[in-house]
Amino acid sequence: xxxxxxxxxxxxxxxxxxxxxxxxxxxxxxxxxxxxxxxxxxxxxxxxxxxxxxxxxxxxxxxxxxxxxxxxxxxxxxxxxxxxxxxxxxxxxxxxxxxxxxxxxxxxxxxxxxxxxxxxxxxxxxxxxxxxxxxxxxxxxxxxxxxxxxxxxxxxxxxxxxxxxxxxxxxxxxxxxxxxxxxxxxxxxxxxxxxxxxxxxxxxxxxxxxxxxxxxxxxxxxxxxxxxxxxxxxxxxxxxxxxxxxxxxxxxxxxxxxxxxxxxxxxxxxxxxxxxxxxxxxxxxxxxxxxxxxxxxxxxxxxxxxxxxxxxxxxxxxxxxxxxxxxxxxxxxxxxxxxxxxxxxxxxxxxxxxxxxxxxxxxxxxxxxxxxxxxxxxxxxxxxxxxxxxxxxxxxxxxxxxxxxxxxxxxxxxxxxxxxxxxxxxxxxxxxxxxxxxxxxxxxxxxxxxxxxxxxxxxxxxxxxxxxxxxxxxxxxxxxxxxxxxxxxxxxxxxxxxxxxxxxxxxxxxxxxxxxxxxxxxxxxxxxxxxxxxxxxxxxxxxxxxxxxxxxxxxxxxxxxxxxxxxxxxxxxxxxxxxxxxxxxxxxxxxxxxxxxxxxxxxxxxxxxxxxxxxxxxxxxxxxxxxxxxxxxxxxxxxxxxxxxxxxxxxxxxxxxxxxxxxxxxxxxxxxxxxxxxxxxxxxxxxxxxxxxxxxxxxxxxxxxxxxxxxxxxxxxxxxxxxxxxxxxxxxxxxxxxxxxxxxxxxxxxxxxxxxxxxxxxxxxxxxxxxxxxxxxxxxxxxxxxxxxxxxxxxxxxxxxxxxxxxxxxxxxxxxx
RNA sequence: GCCGAGGUGGCGGAAUUGGCAUACGCGUCGGUCUCAAAAACCGAUGAGGGCAACCUCAUGCGGGUUCAAGUCCCGCCCUCGGCACCA
Numbered sequence: 001x002x003x004x005x006x007x008x009x010x011x012x013x014x015x016x017x018x019x020x021x022x023x024x025x026x027x028x029x030x031x032x033x034x035x036x037x038x039x040x041x042x043x044x045x046x047x048x049x050x051x052x053x054x055x056x057x058x059x060x061x062x063x064x065x066x067x068x069x070x071x072x073x074x075x076x077x078x079x080x081x082x083x084x085x086x087x088x089x090x091x092x093x094x095x096x097x098x099x100x101x102x103x104x105x106x107x108x109x110x111x112x113x114x115x116x117x118x119x120x121x122x123x124x125x126x127x128x129x130x131x132x133x134x135x136x137x138x139x140x141x142x143x144x145x146x147x148x149x150x151x152x153x154x155x156x157x158x159x160x161x162x163x164x165x166x167x168x169x170x171x172x173x174x175x176x177x178x179x180x181x182x183x184x185x186x187x188x189x190x191x192x193x194x195x196x197x198x199x200x201x202x203x204x205x206x207x208x209x210x211x212x213x214x215x216x217x218x219x220x221x222x223x224x225x226x227x228x229x230x231x232x233x234x235x236x237x238x239x240x241x242x243x244x245x246x247x248x249x250x251x252x253x254x255x256x257x258x259x260x261x262x263x264x265x266x267x268x269x270x271x272x273x274x275x276x277x278x279x280x281x282x283x284x285x286x287x288x289x290x291x292x293x294x295x296x297x298x299x300x301x302x303x304x305x306x307x308x309x310x311x312x313x314x315x316x317x318x319x320x321x322x323x324x325x326x327x328x329x330x331x332x333x334x335x336x337x338x339x340x341x342x343x344x345x346x347x348x349x350x351x352x353x354x355x356x357x358x359x360x361x362x363x364x365x366x367x368x369x370x371x372x373x374x375x376x377x378x379x380x381x382x383x384x385x386x387x388x389x390x391x392x393x394x395x396x397x398x399x400x401x402x403x404x405x406x407x408x409x410x411x412x413x414x415x416x417x418x419x420x421x422x423x424x425x426x427x428x429x430x431x432x433x434x435x436x437x438x439x440x441x442x443x444x445x446x447x448x449x450x451x452x453x454x455x456x457x458x459x460x461x462x463x464x465x466x467x468x469x470x471x472x473x474x475x476x477x478x479x480x481x482x483x484x485x486x487x488x489x490x491x492x493x494x495x496x497x498x499x500x501x502x503x504x505x506x507x508x509x510x511x512x513x514x515x516x517x518x519x520x521x522x523x524x525x526x527x528x529x530x531x532x533x534x535x536x537x538x539x540x541x542x543x544x545x546x547x548x549x550x551x552x553x554x555x556x557x558x559x560x561x562x563x564x565x566x567x568x569x570x571x572x573x574x575x576x577x578x579x580x581x582x583x584x585x586x587x588x589x590x591x592x593x594x595x596x597x598x599x600x601x602x603x604x605x606x607x608x609x610x611x612x613x614x615x616x617x618x619x620x621x622x623x624x625x626x627x628x629x630x631x632x633x634x635x636x637x638x639x640x641x642x643x644x645x646x647x648x649x650x651x652x653x654x655x656x657x658x659x660x661x662x663x664x665x666x667x668x669x670x671x672x673x674x675x676x677x678x679x680x681x682x683x684x685x686x687x688x689x690x691x692x693x694x695x696x697x698x699x700x701x702x703x704x705x706x707x708x709x710x711x712x713x714x715x716x717x718x719x720x721x722x723x724x725x726x727x728x729x730x731x732x733x734x735x736x737x738x739x740x741x742x743x744x745x746x747x748x749x750x751x752x753x754x755x756x757x758x759x760x761x762x763x764x765x766x767x768x769x770x771x772x773x774x775x776x777x778x779x780x781x782x783x784x785x786x787x788x789x790x791x792x793x794x795x796x797x798x799x800x801x802x803x804x805x806x807x808x809x810x811x812x813x814x815x816x817x
Numbered sequence: 818g819c820c821g822a823g824g825u826g827g828c829g830g831a832a833u834u835g836g837c838a839u840a841c842g843c844g845u846c847g848g849u850c851u852c853a854a855a856a857a858c859c860g861a862u863g864a865g866g867g868c869a870a871c872c873u874c875a876u877g878c879g880g881g882u883u884c885a886a887g888u889c890c891c892g893c894c895c896u897c898g899g900c901a902c903c904a
Contacts, residue, residue, distance in 0.1 A: 171901085213821055213899080220820065220900055227904085245904060258904085294902070301902085331903045338904085344818090345902055418903050539899080609842075611829060615822095616897090618829070626842050632857090669833085682831065685841035692841090699859095761837040766885045768837050792871095806884055812836050816884045 003631060003726055008600050011728045012114055020741050021061075021116035023072040025509055025522055033069035034526055035061040036505055036565075038534030038542070039076045042102035043083040046109050048589045048607065048619060049574040049581050055607045056571055056678065057533045058115045062721040063674050066745040072526065073116065074508040076123035077103050080131070081497030082160060082176050085430035089463060095430040099126060109591065113600045114724050116741075121511045125500035130507065131432035132453035133517035134500050137549065138424075139435055139446050140556060146192040147424070149444070153262070153329070154423055155291075156184040161464030162427045163188055165496060166420050167221075167541045172292025180290050189425035189434060189493065193548045197222055197417040200547055209567035211614070214539045221540050223418025228402050229333065230411035232257060232310035234321065239265050241310055241321065244332030244416055247339065248405070249397035252386040253360035254337035255350065257310050257321045258303070261286045262329035266306070269321065273307045279323065286325045301326050301349045313410040314401070315387055324349060332416050341369050344376045360385050361394060422545065424496045429462035429469040431494030439481035439488040448482050454490070468492040501542055502549040505529055505564060520558050527559065528566045536570040543568070569678060572616040574607075589619050601723035602628050608680035608722050631726060634691050634719075637712050638730055640698060644705045655702040659693060663714050664752040666690045670718050671745070680722065687718050709734075717746050755810075762787045763814040764796040772813070780807040787813050 015021060037057035040050065061073040079099050088098035103124065110117065123130055141147035155164040157174040163186060168175040193200075201222045204215045227246035234241060241257055259266060261283045270279050282304045293299065303324035310319050319337075326345055327336055340350035340357045347370060350357055359369045361381040370376045380394035389397050405411030425434060433454045435447035447454055457476040462469045470476050470492040481488040506518040509526050513519055534542075543565070550564040573580060576587040594603045605627040611617040652660060666686050673683040694711045697703040703711075713734060720727035720740050731740040755776060760783070762770045770792040774783055784805045787793055793815065800817040807813045 216821060217899055223900090223903065225903070243904085247904075299902080326902050326904095328903060336904045343904070345904075348902095416903075418900095536898085609829095620829070620843070622843055623829075629857090630842080672833085681829090682841080685831075688841055759837095763837080763885075766883095771837080795871095804884070806836090808836055808885095812885085814836085814884055 003599055003601070003635060003729075005595070005599055007729050008112070008114060008595075008725045011725045012111060014728070014739070015114075015116060015741075018739060020739055021071075021073060022118050022120060023070055025072070025526060028070040030068055030070040032526055033061075033064045033071045033531075034529045035064060035071055035073045035531045036508075036529045036533070037073075037075070038532070038538065039078050039501070039504060040106055041078045041081070041083060042099055042106055043087050044102065044583075045105050046591070047581055048591055048594075048603070051113065051591055051603070052571050052574055052607050052613070053533060053535065054110060054113065054115045055604045056569070056613055056680070058113075058724075059604075059608060059680060059721040060531055060533070060674075060678065062116065062724060062741055063745070065741050066717075066720070066743065068744065072508070073118060074121040074123075074511075075110070075115075075117040075119070076121075076504060076508070077106075077125065078497065078501050078504075079103065079124045079126035080431045080494075080500050082162070082426075082428060082430070085428060085462065086160070086176070088430075095462065096126065099124075112595055113591070113604065116724075121508050123504065123507055123511050125432075125497070125504065126430070128453045128455055130504075131456075131500065133507065134432045134495065134503070135435040135447070135452050135454060136449070136517055137503060137553075138432075138495065138499070139449070139452075141191060141552065142436075142446055144552075144556075146195065146552065147189060148192065149187060149189050151185060151187045152190075153183045154186050154188055155181045156186070157181055160428070161466045163423055163425065165423045165498070167422075167498075167544070169291070172290065172294070180292060182290060183287070188423055190421040191424050191499075191548070193422045193545075194417060194419055196548050196551055197224070197419045198415075199551055200419075200544065203547070203551075203562055206563050207565075207568070210565075211536075211568060211570055214536065214543065214568060214570060217539045218544055221419060221544065225416045227414060227416070228405060228411050229414040230337070230405055231313060232319065232337070233313070234265075234269065235309045235311060235318070237269065237308060239268055241265060241335050242333045243335045243337045244414060245337055247342065247394075247398075248401045248411075249380075249383060249386075249389075249392075249394040250339040250342045250360050251312070251314050251337065251401060252383075252389070253339040253341050253358045254312060254319060255340060255356040255358055256338045256346075257319055258324045258327045258336050258338050258346075258349070259306075259321065260327040260329040260334040261323055261325065263323070263334045265335075266323060269306045269308050275304075275307065279304050279306065283323065289325070299326075301345065301352060303349060303353065305353075313405075313408075320355070322349075322353070330420060331418065340376075342376065342378055344373050344378065347373055347376045358385060422496075422548075424499055425493035426496055427466060427468045427493055428464060429456075429459060429494065431497065432456070432500060433470065434491045434493050434495055436491040437479055437481060437488045438491065439484060439486060441486060442481050442483045442488075445481055445483050445488070451482070456494070468494065470494070498541060498545050502545040503553075505546070506553075506559070518558075524560050528561050528564050531567045531569065532565040533569045533571065535573070539570070569614070571613050572611075574610075574617055574619050576619045578618070594624060598624055598628050599725070601726045602631060605631070605684065605719075605722050609684040611681055613678055613680055630688055630691070631723065633695070634715055635726070635730070637691070637694060637698075637708070637715070638733060641705070641708050641712050644703075644708055646701075646704050647706070649704065652704075652707060653702060655697045655700060656704065656707040659697050659703065659707055659711060660752045661755070662690055662693050663711055664748050664750075666718065667714060667746045668748045668753070671748070674721075683718075684722065687715055690718075691715060714746055716740075717743070758810050760810060761812045762790060762793055763812055764793060765816055766814060767796075769793055769796045774810075776810060780805070783807055783813050784815075787815065 037053055061071045065071045084099050085095045088095040155169050157164055159177045159179040169181050174181055225246050228248045229242050229244050232241045270276050303322045306321045308321045310321050312319050338346040340346040341359045342361055357369045362384045363377045363381045366377055383389050383392045383397045402413055433456055435454045437445045439445055457473050459469050477489045479488055479490050506523050509522045510519045546564050553559045579585050581588045606624045669686050670683045673679040716727040716730040728740050759771050759773050761768045762772050770790050802815045802817055804816050
């Protein structure tokens, strides 16, 4: 038989008609399995790199279906947001049009690859019946004080003309357009994700089936530090400087205090200073420095003395207060105690401005104050020059001093996180409007539930100006206050796309639901997602936001599971010529020509076969040819089977026995590959081996119809998650009426795996010298005796007497002299 | 700088977790078919040496443990990813 595109179309239509992929969320007795792929962002058509995600997801869901699970595999569109809007502007069309066009195109692509989705559950985040509920979740957060507006220094991309979340700034540049991100003081909307920092950290331990590296990335991003806050009173002033430190054991070495340039106490400290002008100039200079300037190695530590001294609360020592450019305003209290002897950053600063350096922690092999940066000891040790705490270890010192601070009310134990609140407002058009109204007399008012959704109005101009385009739509802005009925105006910012995608996996369960975002009881039955599949680029952004929203919804009693995604698989990128595929590099591999030349199954097979799915892989067109030849070879067996007239004997002959063993060992290994961490590449190669062995038997004309039939059937059953169209066709040719995906995954018959005779390696002093066929019933002594009688072994031994022999059952025998 | 992943033929990559390194595929070479080419099929293919049977050396480098190491331990080198003055 030949494989042609007709076969693809034929089976795609059949699957649709027979609703093979439409799950019943209620009343199905089979165990549920929710297989979710990260939904596509429709800003352009898909290439083979994208295809990997969907092909893997499809292979998993088809496999699980054959294993007897009630599988849910939905799809939708992450359809709001900057990339679509930017593309639309570039092509001079409305973002909606652009997006819907792409959705149409991608849908065709996914269908032509035979990816089996539950299409009636399709959702798009840009549709009012979806974003109504995004707004609803916003208001739920708002009512709990977890969505709030504040004036803050925020990341601003001047090319995209909008603010960005911390997570969307990569090395000081905009994640989307790579232009320099600057800091602006703006009034913006935030989600209080920091309230969940500890739980987001703790619950990583519930995620046993997540890749370790993703959990580590989240852990680092949350960045928990345990320490103390300590008060330094300033001389001749009412000001008290509160510093956070994780190394309170070094307090006696604090020779100066450092303030960030935004510290609120600065104005008070310098108000009478003769150098006021100079200090203000310095602050202005630092404030205007771009973020990326701090990332380069040559970044110069600079500072200015305030003229004030603070008193060390432990020894009363006078400590100069400086303002320094290396102290971050957004972390801790924005003020630190600086210990140059035990912190390289403080050391560099101290050297530059000739400040004191006092050793207070003695390392095993070092002593004395450091003279160069490399001598700075940052580890723990024994406390010295530390008054009553001398002789304690750092660990004991931390405890003792923390107690001392609490008792004397000059400080307290404290915890800090690097995680910042999630900035969710955007000054752009293509997003869900933030459902808030401003009233002169009532202030900030939530849009009542009955008025949702706040529909995104049609506009003609959506070019970014730094103001949301909605600002110019009078009809949209002008409204009435829901509380007092007076004239009021609407919030004009839209929400970050990551808000849309932080809950979509809940909507799939009841996508048409009109009364609520999701039906709790159904969601509780179907979630958490059993298998989530997507790119590692979402390790922090989407996956952290979703975990946060999930926890929030649990706290509201709306769902009963703490984590949304039980198991996570992050597939590697497909690269071409060593580079990520991109239009600008001109190295995009579009799937159309592959489908045209070879058909969908060959592309699917190659994508799965090209390498371990979690690793990056280099696309090579030649690899497709290999998969094509393999399928041709396998299909030829179907014809050979039809023509085979050789009836099997009642007892299988030697080759048939071997083939039966191979069939069942292949089932066993392929199943193990799929059950483990989706080792599709080895699964495919094992089926290739099986086919190779069938050919050996056929060439020797030793295979009867019965065994050959079993082999052919097994080959295509095992391949069916990977090459579904071909497998369906063969399944039909073999006389089955039902879809192969309604049949069950083959089972191993252990009987066939039993061997009477095996070949083992015979080693002399660890080196293989010969092979030996043994009967599995033989004892060690018998094997040893046989091995010693081999010519090659005698030669290798050269008359030396064996000292001992190691026999590993059915594997090797090693003779040691 | 800190954290993580990895380094195996000409290439993509296997190796049941300490037990026959290089499965499977690509590529290359040789053969069959053909006027010829392509396709297809069959065979060979880690490196070096030898007429040969065979021998020696090979999993980034250097040590170690073991009857046995790609796999375990110690010390380096290199590549890729994340974070980046977080006190």
